């Protein structure tokens with residue numbers, strides 16, 4: 001028996017979401033009195049793989065097959081399932097990332113496993129195995145009982161803390177059998193803003209809406225975000241008007257995030273916007289209209305003009321940083 | 326080109342959510358149901374792809390008879406015909422198995438679903454259909470163009486995007502940006518009444534999981550307001566009270 005985690009790399013490196021997933025997996029493995037194994041696909045150094053032992057992994061299966069260097073949901077799902085079988089996994093964990101979303105459902109079908117997508121906390125394990133996940137666009141949670149022998153769970157970013165237990169993992173080469181039809185897609189082009197903090201797994205997010213009037217006014221949003229080490233986001237009309245890239249659009253039709261802090265500047269707080277951000281742990285709203293619906297969903301707020309308030313916040317963060325040094 | 330579009334019948338976004346039967350069931354009393362927003366995008370793109378090039382767009386829904394107004398709306402928007410699998414959609418696997426069973430011998434070039442439904446929010450169905458049929462899938466696709474038997478797709482990745490070429494047939498989950506939802510016109514509404522809507526019975530599927538109950542997020546406390554003249558104080562509160570940085 002084991003708990004198997006698919007560890008997703010970006011350019012040979014692992015990100016925080018993977019460490020969260022491993023930490024989450026370690027607790028489940030302990031509960032089930034079993035070990036934590038991981039499977040990695042693509043070019044990752046043995047040293048980096050062994051270092052995953054820090055989060056409680058005892059063994060990493062390393063799939064390095066030139067055909068599988070680039071993400072492909074069919075081939076990757078097949079490799080993960082073969083690893084699950086080899087390791088006798090009863091629980092398979094995947095990050096609820098863009099790649100994970102394409103993978104986890106396929107893995108579940110292949111393993112005839114029950115599947116909980118976007119878990120938000122540890123499962124309740126007794127004679128039943130129950131996972132809590134969001135439903136109805138952030139307006140409710142569902143408690144799902146997974147009844148099959150093998151269970152697949154994808155975990156939302158920022159839903160579990162990283163815990164280091166120490167140690168190094170054994171790294172073993174693993175060569176799954178691929179079929180010709182596993183490789184029906186070819187990557188033509190990858191565009192990634194490498195200097196920016198990626199929004200889906202950011203802990204802190206500064207977001208702007210139509211209240212900021214135009215793209216030329218985003219300088220202060222960027223500055224506040226950079227100072228805080230936060231990612232930037234925006235409302236739908238803002239990306240529709242091309243003031244900001246579509247990848248920053250949050251909400252029902254954009255991406256859903258749950259950072260520790262979400263600062264909304266000049267955003268009214270429409271229900272479709274809230275659908276993507278309401279599970280943020282702390283919400284701050286800056287809006288000149290005291291009646292803006294967002295204040296009802298906020299922890300902290302300032303009723304005021306963003307063009308006066310944001311520069312003050314920037315100055316205050318600078319002062320705080322200076323006093324901490 | 327032969328396209329199958331999966332449409333889900335979901336409560337309107339602005340619906341207040343409540344549950345009945347000890348919080349085990351969604352309370353649909355008085356709720357307005359709509360075509361799931363990303364499925365409208367899927368449908369719009371499917372219609373664009375067949376316009377001028379010939380081909381058919383079949384919509385499929387797994388649901389009981391109450392979903393027929395939503396299916397008729399899809400026909401009014403421009404689908405050629407429709408299939409309803411007569412069963413309550415239990416979970417993603419159940420739905421995907423029904424759709425795969427229907428699609429199996431139909432040689433669709435393309436199956437387009439929405440990226441996720443706004444009720445279950447699973448984003449499970451498109452990838453599951455593809456796995457069941459043994460064909461490629463792209464779970465969150467923002468752009469789709471077709472050239473011969475190759476689909477070129479822009480998919481979202483963390484902090485950017487990726488362009489991939491995939492050979493057909495395949496399944497995609499349509500997301501914002503792929504097309505603008507279409508609004509039915511009068512002629513569409515008239516013709517929708519007579520377009521075929523075939524009802525098929527569901528096949529048996531093992532129940533691997535079950536919703537035990539639903540609950541609501543904890544309400545946030547009263548918002549703590551900071552005076553704009555005193556904006557600096559907000560940073561202090563976030564640092565020492567909320568402890569977010």
Ligand SMILES: Cc1cc2nc3c(=O)[nH]c(=O)nc-3n(C[C@H](O)[C@H](O)[C@H](O)COP(=O)(O)OP(=O)(O)OC[C@H]3O[C@@H](n4cnc5c(N)ncnc54)[C@H](O)[C@@H]3O)c2cc1C
Pocket residue numbers: 208209210211212234235236237238249250251252253254265266267268269270271272273276286287288289292304305306307338362
């Ligand atoms: C099917 C559907 C899906 C949708 N999906 C999404 C989605 O995913 N994400 C999303 O965001 N929206 C979505 N929307 C749109 C949503 O309904 C709102 O229209 C949108 O969120 C409003 O964006 P906004 O708050 O930036 O703009 P507005 O509603 O115009 O609000 C601007 C706010 O800025 C304030 N303001 C103005 N000037 C200042 C100033 N100087 N200082 C401070 N505050 C100021 C105003 O008081 C106002 O509250 C969707 C809509 C539909 C129908």
Ligand SMILES: Nc1ncnc2c1ncn2[C@@H]1O[C@H](COP(=O)(O)O)[C@@H](O)[C@H]1O
Pocket residue numbers: 331332333334361363364385386387388414417420437438439440441442443445446447448449450451
């Ligand atoms: N009951 C259903 N009938 C037909 N298609 C569905 C149904 N449920 C979900 N889908 C499709 O699958 C997509 C993803 O749904 P989900 O996995 O529930 O988030 C939706 O956008 C629809 O295109």
